[in-house]
Amino acid sequence: METENMTNITEEISVEEAPTAAEAPEAAETPVATEAAEAPVVGESAETPEVVETMEDYSKELEASFRKISEGDILSGTVIHVNEEEVTLDLDYFAPGVIKAADLSRxxxxxxxxxxxxxxxxxxxxxxxxxxxxxxxxxxxxxxxxIGWDKVQTYLEEKTVLSVKVSETVNKGVIAFVEGIRGFIPASQISLEYVEDLSTFVGKTVDVRVITVDKDKKKLVLSAKDILKEREADRMNQKIAMMAPGTVLEGKVESLMPYGAFVDLGGGLSGLVHISQISQKRIKNPSEVLNVGDTVKVKVLNTNNNKISLSMKAVAENAEPDPVEEKLAAEYSSGKSVGTSLGDLLKGLKL
Structure with missing residues (x-):
């Protein structure tokens, strides 16, 4: 009886400890799934590389920490924000710079x-x-x-061309600012010609050079006239270079000199007719045959050194009728045959 009971107890224990059919596969797969989760994915690094920071990464911060800024120092910066009241600058420092509108310009x-x-x-x-x-x-x-006065001094020495805007008129000139410094342009230096109403320049941009710098007296004088003269000379030289020798032009005698006559050719150009090129006959003074204001025809001889040399004599020589051509023209106009021999053409001509 006891033996039968022990057998039953043993069977019950075996049944409780043994895995069921549903549990057995799950238990078998568990270790495999764990290994797959721990294995690295193909194509990915098993470990993320550690980012190593160096002193160079903090060079700007380190430099800024050693900078000592004092009142009166001049700092440079990049504008990062603008509004109607102020400008904000990046100074490469812990604190930004601010410039109020009133402190930007005069x-x-x-x-x-x-x-x-x-x-x-x-x-x-x-x-x-x-x-x-x-x-x-x-x-x-x-x-x-x-720093402004040092800059304008450099502009003076290097003859730098500056573009400035005229802000207002004053007695005998106008005002323009350079590097924040008030500069004066005299009326005689703003144009090649006399300007009656200087207010026409207000608001306009003109090219100038610095001609006077006096830091102690806070005096800055500018001139546009020198630049205008240079540009006008370049323009005239280009015109002269385009004139072909041999060209016949018409002009007016503008002045007489012992050595010749200057002829106005228009467009700002004028040339010299040397006394030897005025007439076919010998003269002692241009006034013997010319007066100021006379209209004359001239031929361009050359344009060497951007100077125009002219001749009235050459025009007169070319204008004289050729005897042979004159007789041919007469016969053609009368209806006669032009098959005349050279002897017939020359017959009756005094050579």
């Missing part, structure tokens, strides 16, 4: 929104290291007093 024609753009490079003098909002307060006006 030029009355200056417009913060029109004349300043993001990306522009600007310089300013440090007024305050902290404006209360963590910004460095700068002034372009004060900077121009320090």
């Amino acid at each position: 030029d009355p024609s200056f417009s913060i929104l029109a004349d300043v753009h993001v990306g522009d490079k600007m310089q300013g003098t440090v007024i305050k290291r902290d404006d209360g909002a963590g910004n460095i307060l700068l002034s372009c006006v004060e900077a121009s007093e320090v």
Whole structure:
């Protein structure tokens, strides 16, 4: 009896510990699935490389930490923001720079929104290291007093051509600003000709050179006239270069000299007829055959050194009728045969 009971107990224990048919495959697959999850995916690195930061990555921050900014320093920066009240600069420093509109320029024609753009490079003098909002307060006006005069001195020495905008008229001239410095253009230096109404230049851009710099007296004088003269001379030289020797032109005698006559050819051009080229006969003075204002025909001899040499004598020689051509023309107009021999043509002519 006891033996039968023990047999039953053993069978019950065996049945409880043995896995069922549904559980057996799951148990067998579990280790395989774990290995697959741990294995790296084909094409991917088993480990993500660690990013190593160097001192170069912090070079700007390190440089900025060693910079010492004091009031009065002149700093350069890039414009990163502009509005009607101020300009913000990136100074490559922990704090940005701010320039108020009133500290940007003394030029009355200056417009913060029109004349300043993001990306522009600007310089300013440090007024305050902290404006209360963590910004460095700068002034372009004060900077121009320090660096502007050095720049205009360089412009004077190098004869640099500058484009400036005329802002206002004053007694005997107009005003234009260069590097934030008020410059004076005398009325006699703004044009090649006399200008009665200088107000016509206000708001216009003109090319000038610096002709006077006096930092102590804060005197800056500009001139547009020299540049205009040079450009006019270049234009005239181009015209002269295009004139072909042998060309016959008409002009007016504008002046008489002992050595010849100057003839106005129009368009700003004039040339010299040497006394030996005025007449076929020998004369002692051009006034013997010419008067100022006379209209004359001249032939271009040459244009050497951008000077026009003319001859009235050459025109007169070419204008004289050839005896043979004159008789041929007469016979043709009378209806006679033009089959005349050379002897007949020359017959009756006094050679």
